[in-house]
Amino acid sequence: MRFNPKATIDKGGMRDAGRGRSGGGLSGLPIPSGAAGGGIGGIILIVIIFLVVQFAGGGGGGGGTGTDTATDRYNECKTGADANESADCARALVEDSLSAYWSNTLEPQTGTSFSPTEVVTFTEAVSTGGCGNASSAVGPFYCPLDKTIYLDSTFFKEILEGQLGGSGGDFVEPYVLAHEYGHHIQNLLGTMGKVKTQQGPDSDAVRLELQADCYAGMWAKGAMSTTDAKGVKIFESITRADIEEAIDSAKTVGDDRIQEASGGEVNPEGWTHGSSKQRVKWFETGFSAKSIASCDTFSASQL
Numbered sequence: 001m002r003f004n005p006k007a008t009i010d011k012g013g014m015r016d017a018g019r020g021r022s023g024g025g026l027s028g029l030p031i032p033s034g035a036a037g038g039g040i041g042g043i044i045l046i047v048i049i050f051l052v053v054q055f056a057g058g059g060g061g062g063g064g065t066g067t068d069t070a071t072d073r074y075n076e077c078k079t080g081a082d083a084n085e086s087a088d089c090a091r092a093l094v095e096d097s098l099s100a101y102w103s104n105t106l107e108p109q110t111g112t113s114f115s116p117t118e119v120v121t122f123t124e125a126v127s128t129g130g131c132g133n134a135s136s137a138v139g140p141f142y143c144p145l146d147k148t149i150y151l152d153s154t155f156f157k158e159i160l161e162g163q164l165g166g167s168g169g170d171f172v173e174p175y176v177l178a179h180e181y182g183h184h185i186q187n188l189l190g191t192m193g194k195v196k197t198q199q200g201p202d203s204d205a206v207r208l209e210l211q212a213d214c215y216a217g218m219w220a221k222g223a224m225s226t227t228d229a230k231g232v233k234i235f236e237s238i239t240r241a242d243i244e245e246a247i248d249s250a251k252t253v254g255d256d257r258i259q260e261a262s263g264g265e266v267n268p269e270g271w272t273h274g275s276s277k278q279r280v281k282w283f284e285t286g287f288s289a290k291s292i293a294s295c296d297t298f299s300a301s302q303l
């Protein structure tokens with residue numbers, strides 16, 4: 001992946017919340033059975049956004065987080081050249097690309113009007129605007145109530161590559177951001193209301209997650225055509241090797257792989273996101289999709 005050095009970064013969608021004190025952390029959330037504690041257990045919660053919705057309202061913060069201090073982490077991010085040098089600037093420009101892609105795609109294809117999400121980075125812990133307090137252990141997640149993606153950027157090296165053994169690469173984070181952005185699109189479309197069954201290989205939860213992977217694939221395909229506010233192309237290149245990195249990450253966060261990594265047995269009844277194979281399949285379905293309708297995991301008889 002290489003950004004076009006001439007592209008201009010609009011960092012309006014980015015905010016860094018600084019370092020929060022962990023101690024509370026989405027305490028109302030149950031760790032799904034079968035999951036080990038600690039980091040790996042947390043991973044299972046990565047993107048179980050409907051759980052966040054369900055339980056954050058009721059339980060809320062069991063323990064407080066410290067006062068977050070906003071930082072100027074994105075201050076120096078001005079051009080694609082900066083994005084080629086800095087992971088923070090790259091994140092900001094990927095967010096621009098996602099927002100450009102969906103703003104050109106959502107309404108023409110569905111009639112639903114688009115509004116962007118915000119991406120909030122944090123260290124250790126964060127107080128969200130609608131989903132209570134979260135610690136880094138939950139992994140990147142989308143909070144539908146404040147329409148915001150939250151992530152601690154240490155997740156990629158420490159958890160995804162470290163504990164789960166993903167191969168890494170600079171297209172890993174764009175894939176995860178695109179998946180979370182997919183949840184934002186689902187939120188705008190009202191898809192989250194369809195989730196009635198929350199666990200198991202054919203559950204609505206799994207269908208929601210696989211659909212977010214499918215939307216991530218759509219963006220990965222369309223990203224090369226996205227432009228900044230002046231119409232300048234955001235990317236100079238996205239190679240097949242980049243796409244392979246995204247596919248490897250999708251594999252890495254499959255429920256079966258996580259269950260194995262946490263020392264448990266593979267038990268499909270505990271699945272909430274889908275198997276490695278399914279996650280790869282739906283990312284690829286999105287990559288070759290003609291329209292958003294191809295990502296209808298809720299009607300699919302075979303996931």
Ligand SMILES: [Zn+2]
Binds near residue numbers: 046048183
């Ligand atoms: Zn998800």
